[in-house]
Amino acid sequence: MENESITLCELLLTVRKEIANTFSDAYWIRAEISEIRENANGHCYLELIEKDSSGKLIVAKSRASIWADTYKILKPYFVKETGQELKPGMKLMVQVSVSFHEVYGFNCTIRDIEPTFTLGDLAKKRLETIKQLHDDGIWDMNQSLELPMPLNRIAIITSSTAAGYGDFIDQLQNNKSGFKFKTRLFPAIMQGDGAAESIIEALDTVYEIHEKYDAVAIIRGGGSTTDLLAYDEYELAASCAQFPLPIITGIGHDRDQSVVDMVANIRCKTPTAVAAFIIDQMDETANHLLDLEETMKQQISDNLEMARKRLKEGAVNFSQRINLLLKEEEQTIERDQINFKHVVSLLLMKQKQELKDSSLKVSQRLSLLLKEEKQAVERSQSNFLHIISLLMMKQKQELNVKRDQFKTAVKNQFSEEKHELAMHEKSVQFLSPDYILKKGYTLTLKDGKAVKSQAELKSGDLITSVFIDGKKESIIK
Template identity: 40%
Template structure:
């Protein structure tokens, strides 16, 4: 081995010594967590810095928080920020450089600033809200209302969640015995898959949109820190644009997610969502019962009024009948007299007409006979003018073939015998 050659371990020791000498201090650093896992009480993270315009990573580094320190920092961060550390959060951490001969370089986290993460989360929430308002969808759900008979309910929830069980029991065991038809669309309600899972459930509901009156999105049973999953632009856009009213029951009284803000109705818990639906349908039921009672009362009152009116009419019928009968008899008498007068007048008119015709008949007959005589004379003259003998006297001739007049020479054949009649005699000829 050359005297100027180092082993890898020796080289790593030099790096360690150089880092210890040149970077002995602790540094506050801002970065985004891209990965996070806990192993035997230690917390291992991958930190990343992204370009603000295209989100391409500009820098990456590994970071660790040892068990004895993580046991304090983890709960402290959760209490202050209202959620656990997870991938996707931006953090401000106090770190120092650490190089291990066998495991390489990493930053060791010694402190965290939860207020920085809270500020970044608040900024992101503001940006999402502003974008939803700019798109004009922030208030779309509040323009919808629960149908009067909202009984067909699509529920988006984890199937094993205690909140879903509470919701179902509250809905089914209502005091009025109102009937609801619940269809569960299972979804992940906490963690990184929350967004895509709920969007998929909404898409499945939308494919059967005619089967439901409303959508209930409930969580229940999760920690308050898991509410950050519902501060999602994609999820908020899907809920805001959904064609059915969406009821959310995913948080607590002091926590309001963006999903709560864009929903048609927001309640605290799954049980509260069930109570809302029961009270809504109960109110409709009471309105129907009240309307039924009012209708029955109106019908009874109308029947009583009509009964009294019928009694009064019954009492008046004999008098009215006698009056009508007298009027009808008087009218019949008048009509009879008018008819007799009209018949006599018409007979007189027709007699006068017949008398006039008797006076006109002789002259009409004479005129008709004269007209017909003239017409017969003209027909006789016309018939005589068309007599073949007269035509022959004028120099015309008639050619016959087998006793029939020849009109077209093309029908004749050579050898046919023709007979031509003239004024005086006839001529026989043969066609060549």
């Protein structure tokens, strides 16, 4: 069995030999960098991959290396041509030779590189980003913002360590016109990995207090012009495009404009240019104000001059006009006087005639009235006498009737009285003591007073009995 098998090394050596024979040429391949690192010896180790059309699935993967003596030539060449460092995600066209090592396995050794391919790919991505911004309808949002007047409160996004920042501030604060600027630094990483995220974060911070600022300056002072891919990234460009304050860029690269530059309200090449632009704006604002001030002063003095002139002309006109008016008035009065006299005499005459007419009418009317009145009085007089005599006659008749009635009544009264009197006489007769005594009754007196009860009497009392024909005294037993 041992004789029928070979060792791993023997197998891999065979593969190595076979590959070296079959793939002896160099091949231009297209691939994407998924990993890259340099070691201390100056060698560069990469992992190259290829993805399917969806960009998600890896369909090929291989180790690759650029040996130090090649790398030290290729690297600066690539950076010079593309403005970019080699980094993950980047698409490359490289010339490779393949080899197989029994310990290290399959490896592509990179011998040459074609930067234009990478450039093309970057340009394609950039175009896609631009198209996306257009499609989202945000492309010209920041560009359409009006620059505020005055433009003197500036939020600055830059690296706090950059020397350019200090120069920028100096330039603003020491402007020749003496404008006052209010600035604040919002620090961010301005290039390389994480730059886009860092700048977006700074923008978010400014956004919280954006009412306090007129504009945002995104500046990058000095340093290498490589690794500015962040400024073509969709997220950062979209944040800038939608920012509510005008964005002024001074990113400082000499390649084409970045997408951020394109969506910004104002793009300048360098921070210095940004500061100059801002000062220019302020100068323009100040000049406009100065113009207005001059115009105003001129206009006020013009107006005053005009008013003075008007006053003078007015005075002359006034006296002329017054004279004219006075003359006219005089004439009018004269005319009126004549008219008045005429009218008055006419009126007087008319009045006189009317007076005459009316006095005649009045006397006629008066005599008529008097006559009527007299007749009326006469009529009433005779009426009155007639009524009086009638009334008197009636009164007389009534009096006669009353007198007869009275006579009869008196007569009747007399006869009634007589009768009643006779009746009374009779009653009195029956009641008199004589009438009673006559009938046999006696009246008993004691001491001259009538005794009405036997109790009043005791033995020995002297009483007097009165009879119709005299008295008899007796003593009680």
